[in-house]
Amino acid sequence: MRGVGLDTIASRIRDASDVFLFTHEFADGDALGSMVALTLYLEAMGKSVHAFVPGKVQSVYQFLATDELLNTMSAGQATARIDAADVTCLSVDAADVDRLGEWKSLFLSGVERLVIDHHDTNAGFGEVFAVDGSASSCCEILFELFNLIDPRLIDARIASALYTGLIADTGSFQYANTKALSLVHGAQLIELGASPDEISRSIYESKPYGSLRLMAASVAASRLMYGGQVVVSYVTRNMLADSGALDEDTEGITDELRCIVGTKAVVLFKEASDGSVKVSLRGKYGFDVKRIATTFGGGGHLLAAGCTIRSELGEAEVRILAELDRYLGPSRI
Ligand SMILES: [Mn+2]
Numbered sequence: 001m002r003g004v005g006l007d008t009i010a011s012r013i014r015d016a017s018d019v020f021l022f023t024h025e026f027a028d029g030d031a032l033g034s035m036v037a038l039t040l041y042l043e044a045m046g047k048s049v050h051a052f053v054p055g056k057v058q059s060v061y062q063f064l065a066t067d068e069l070l071n072t073m074s075a076g077q078a079t080a081r082i083d084a085a086d087v088t089c090l091s092v093d094a095a096d097v098d099r100l101g102e103w104k105s106l107f108l109s110g111v112e113r114l115v116i117d118h119h120d121t122n123a124g125f126g127e128v129f130a131v132d133g134s135a136s137s138c139c140e141i142l143f144e145l146f147n148l149i150d151p152r153l154i155d156a157r158i159a160s161a162l163y164t165g166l167i168a169d170t171g172s173f174q175y176a177n178t179k180a181l182s183l184v185h186g187a188q189l190i191e192l193g194a195s196p197d198e199i200s201r202s203i204y205e206s207k208p209y210g211s212l213r214l215m216a217a218s219v220a221a222s223r224l225m226y227g228g229q230v231v232v233s234y235v236t237r238n239m240l241a242d243s244g245a246l247d248e249d250t251e252g253i254t255d256e257l258r259c260i261v262g263t264k265a266v267v268l269f270k271e272a273s274d275g276s277v278k279v280s281l282r283g284k285y286g287f288d289v290k291r292i293a294t295t296f297g298g299g300g301h302l303l304a305a306g307c308t309i310r311s312e313l314g315e316a317e318v319r320i321l322a323e324l325d326r327y328l329g330p331s332r333i
Pocket of ligand 1: 118136138
């Protein structure tokens with residue numbers, strides 16, 4: 001753990017009465033599970049809580065009651081509240097302050113700014129931060145925090161939200177970040193009421209048809225490079241339109257491409273609606289993709305990272321491949 005221990009975070013939270021919660025844009029299962037779990041837990045502690053998720057909340061996580069619990073306060077109301085009262089701001093799962101998107105300035109205007117994260121690339125923004133790069137997920141850190149504050153407040157809904165983040169970030173306990181303790185925590189969350197089959201069905205078997213069509217198109221467009229060590233693919237605006245998928249429906253494509261035998265890395269280029277290119281990188285067999293993402297101002301983890309390149313897709317590919325040449329040699333065939 002870098003920064004402060006969880007006991008320090010716990011005491012700051014105990015002292016707070018108004019808490020605003022923040023997370024990263026394109027919020028995933030860990031980010032949304034953390035937001036929902038914190039909202040319910042802090043409410044159980046008697047706090048006034050509001051959660052601010054940038055952009056649109058992925059519909060796949062609606063089973064966590066994201067519609068009722070998150071983004072319940074408008075920007076105007078939030079600014080008025082933070083001007084009038086001492087609000088403690090807490091960011092989870094965001095590796096840097098820019099990832100808070102349109103809520104960044106609200107976070108910065110809190111009387112106190114706390115950060116909980118598990119991204120190694122997090123330099124520790126906020127004045128009090130706890131960053132544990134060895135934790136599988138923020139939800140796992142939060143489970144420890146909640147146990148520290150008062151385990152009796154962890155009900156079935158909170159356990160379900162935490163379990164969701166845990167399986168989302170570990171790929172259902174498959175990835176290298178899965179520790180023995182992750183499984184112990186998973187077991188404890190099931191004992192507290194999380195339902196593994198319901199949660200897995202909600203996340204993995206409730207996809208819109210368009211997202212499968214998009215995945216098929218992206219697999220068909222993929223290329224093996226560097227002697228099969230790297231699989232490269234694309235999600236263009238045309239592919240999105242043709243398949244009837246939404247921007248949020250690209251999750252899962254990198255996981256599918258990572259299944260190919262012998263591949264060390266997956267690179268997925270996605271044309272964003274603002275004209276930039278989002279690059280998702282996945283590694284296998286310990287191949288460090290974070291170093292590639294950080295070269296382009298991005299971040300993440302050793303085996304799962306990403307960056308945004310402000311250029312045409314073709315130019316973004318040229319730049320990423322030039323970087324891959326450094327690690328895999330010049331032969332791209
Ligand atoms: Mn996470």
